Each structure stands twice: as structure tokens, then as C-alpha cells.
Amino acid sequence: MSERAIEIKVGILVTVCVALLVVFVVLLGDFSMSGGGRIFLDVDTSAALKVGAPVKVAGVPSGKVTAVDYRGGAVDPAVGRPVQVRVTLTVADEKLATLRRDARFYITTQGVLGEKYVEIEPRGVDAPLLGPDAVVEGEQPLRLEIMAMNANTVLSSLSELLRKNEGNLDDIISDAAATMRTVRKVAERADVLLADNSPKVGQVIDDLLEVEAEVKKLAVAANAVIGDGSEARTAILNISALSGDVREAIGPVVTDVRRTLAKYGDLADSGRDFVGEVREVAARSLGNVDAVIADVKAVTSKIRDGQGTIGALLADKEMYDDIREMMKDLKRHPWKFIWKE
Numbered sequence: 003m004s005e006r007a008i009e010i011k012v013g014i015l016v017t018v019c020v021a022l023l024v025v026f027v028v029l030l031g032d033f034s035m036s037g038g039g040r041i042f043l044d045v046d047t048s049a050a051l052k053v054g055a056p057v058k059v060a061g062v063p064s065g066k067v068t069a070v071d072y073r074g075g076a077v078d079p080a081v082g083r084p085v086q087v088r089v090t091l092t093v094a095d096e097k098l099a100t101l102r103r104d105a106r107f108y109i110t111t112q113g114v115l116g117e118k119y120v121e122i123e124p125r126g127v128d129a130p131l132l133g134p135d136a137v138v139e140g141e142q143p144l145r146l147e148i149m150a151m152n153a154n155t156v157l158s159s160l161s162e163l164l165r166k167n168e169g170n171l172d173d174i175i176s177d178a179a180a181t182m183r184t185v186r187k188v189a190e191r192a193d194v195l196l197a198d199n200s201p202k203v204g205q206v207i208d209d210l211l212e213v214e215a216e217v218k219k220l221a222v223a224a225n226a227v228i229g230d231g232s233e234a235r236t237a238i239l240n241i242s243a244l245s246g247d248v249r250e251a252i253g254p255v256v257t258d259v260r261r262t263l264a265k266y267g268d269l270a271d272s273g274r275d276f277v278g279e280v281r282e283v284a285a286r287s288l289g290n291v292d293a294v295i296a297d298v299k300a301v302t303s304k305i306r307d308g309q310g311t312i313g314a315l316l317a318d319k320e321m322y323d324d325i326r327e328m329m330k331d332l333k334r335h336p337w338k339f340i341w342k343e
Contacts, residue, residue: 038065038092038093038094038095039092039093039095039098039133039134039135040091040092040134040135041090041091041093041098041101041132041134041135041136041138042090042091042135042136042137043088043089043090043091043120043138043140044078044081044085044088044138044139044140045086045087045089045109045139045140045142046086046087046142047086047087048072048087048089048109049118051067051070051089051109051118051119051120052067053067053068054066054067055067055117055118055119055120056119056120057091057092057093057119057120057122058120058121058122059093059097059100059101059124060122060123060124061121062097064093064122065091065092065093065097067089067090067091067119067120068090068091068092069089069090070089070090071088071089071090072086073086073087073088074086078137080137081137089140093122098132098133099131100124101122101124101131101132102124102127102129102130102131102132103129103131103132103136103138104126104129105123105124105125105138106121106122106123106141107120107121107122107123107138107139107140107141108120108121108141108143109121109140109143110143120140
């Protein structure tokens with residue numbers, strides 16, 4: 003074999019190895035030949051996010067992280083808020099065209115201890131499109147070290163609490179054991195009670211079922227009576243209309259009654275004056291009657307005492323008898339009125 007043939011074979015082998023190396027670099031480095039738009043993500047911490055980390059939209063690889071810049075809380079005039087860390091994302095054009103302003107941006111990990119990446123979670127379809135070179139605010143990432151530190155603080159506090167209340171814990175455990183024994187006894191007694199009264203319990207359940215059946219029948223009957231409520235509504239409307247008619251009919255009557263009462267009130271006022279005058283006349287008449295009665299009493303007293311002609315006549319028995327005999331004689335002989343012997 004000549005040296006020329008060996009050089010050709012070596013050259014072919016080197017060319018193949020370089021081509022394979024380029025292919026592996028492209029595949030492992032996730033290089034994309036298509037273009038993409040930029041999105042600027044503002045977060046409080048990068049959470050160890052590195053340049054070249056993947057960017058996924060709804061879990062689908064769609065770009066990469068091209069820059070992680072620390073701003074230190076400087077206010078960005080474009081957004082009007084302080085920025086701690088700004089991450090530059092490059093997203094494929096076809097994915098970027100679907101993103102809207104209500105999408106969620108957050109840094110997470112592939113698995114529990116995997117590589118950090120940026121997840122974009124689309125939401126609705128009503129918000130305006132995001133567009134290239136947009137500045138968005140990311141959500142606080144879940145940091146395992148902070149969680150571990152918080153868990154360590156909680157465990158330390160719990161350990162200190164247990165250490166300080168070690169004696170009380172023994173009492174609490176003893177009380178809990180006693181309570182459990184009491185509960186167990188109560189449960190045993192309840193089991194015995196239920197076992198002894200199982201027929202009564204069954205009867206009670208049967209009665210409840212019968213009551214439930216009666217209630218269902220009553221509900222069915224009520225539904226049959228009420229129906230869809232149209233008849234009840236019609237009755238209510240009729241009652242309302244009747245009430246309106248009665249109100250209209252009674253209105254004039256009430257007005258006339260009020261006028262009549264007013265007239266009778268005026269008449270009563272004038273009647274009171276008339277009654278007062280009648281009372282005065284009656285009082286004067288009664289005064290006169292009293293005077294007449296007094297005079298009659300005086301005359302009667304004088305007659306009873308034999309004063310005056312009538313009194314003397316009534317007091318003299320013989321004269322009374324003579325007059326009586328004369329009257330009898332005149333009745334027997336009436337002609338004596340015109341003829342005297």
C-alpha cells in the first residue's frame with residue numbers, strides 16, 4: 003500500500019470524526035437553525051439559572067436563556083419598577099406568536115435536583131399578544147434551600163418546645179391514655195346497649211322510614227295541588243284586583259262618612275248650647291215647682307190644723323155629718339133644689 007493511499011484513508015477518517023463531533027455538539031447543545039424573538043424576564047432571584055438553560059412553553063422546548071443580568075434593584079424607566087435580576091429569553095417565532103400577556107413565567111427544575119430552566123405557562127386567549135422584546139415579571143421560584151432552612155427553623159423550635167415541656171408531655175400522654183381507656187369503655191357500653199336494644203332501634207328506624215314515606219306523599223300531594231304555581235299566582239292577582247276595587251268603592255263612602263261626622267260634630271256643638279239653655283229653663287221650672295209644692299204643703303198643714311174654712315169644716319165632725327145628711331137628703335128629694343117647704 004502506498005503512502006498516498008494511507009494519507010487518503012487517514013484524511014477520510016479525520017473528516018468523518020469531525021463531522022460526527024459537529025453533529026454531537028449540535029444535538030447535545032440544542033442548537034437551532036431557526037430564528038427567535040427576545041423576551042425580558044424580571045425576577046427577584048435567578049435561583050442559579052445559567053445561560054443556555056432551556057425555555058419551555060407548556061412543557062415543550064421552545065428556546066433558551068441567552069443572558070442573566072444582575073440589576074441590583076435599579077428602577078427601569080421602561081416598566082417603572084425596581085429590577086433585581088433580568089433574564090433574556092430567546093423563544094422560537096412560532097411559539098412567541100402564541101404567547102399573551104397573562105402567561106405565567108417562572109424558574110423551575112427538571113425533577114427534584116435537576117437542571118434549572120424557564121417555564122412559560124399560557125392561560126387564556128382573550129389577553130393581548132405579548133410580542134417580541136416584551137418585558138414581563140416572573141413569579142417567585144421554589145427554592146429548596148429556603149424550604150430546608152424554614153424546615154430546620156421549625157424543627158429547632160419544636161425540639162426546644164419539647165425539651166422545655168418534657169415533664170408536661172408525660173402528663174399529657176398519661177391523660178391521653180386515660181381518655182382513650184374511658185372512650186373504649188364508653189364504646190363497649192354503647193355496643194352492649196345497641197345489642198340489647200337492637201329491636202327498638204330497628205323499630206325506630208322503621209318509624210322514621212314510614213314518616214319519610216308520609217312526607218314524600220304529602221310533598222307529592224302538595225305539588226299536585228299547587229302545580230306550577232300558576233293557579234296560586236292567578237288567585238293572588240284576583241285578590242289584589244278585588245282589593246283595589248274595594249278600595250276604590252270604599253273611598254267615596256269614607257269621604258261621605260267623614261263629612262257627615264263633621265256635620266254631626268257641628269250639630270253636637272250647637273246641641274250642647276241648646277241643652278245648656280234647656281237645663282237652665284228646667285232649673286228655673288223646678289225652682290217654681292218647689293215653691294208651689296211648698297205652698298201646697300203650707301196650705302195642707304193649715305187645713306190639717308183646722309185653719310180656714312176648709313180646715314174648720316174638716317175639723318168639725320158634727321158639721322161634716324150634717325152636710326153629709328143634707329147631701330143624702332138632696333139625693334133622695336132633688337125637688338128641694340127648686341122648692342122649699
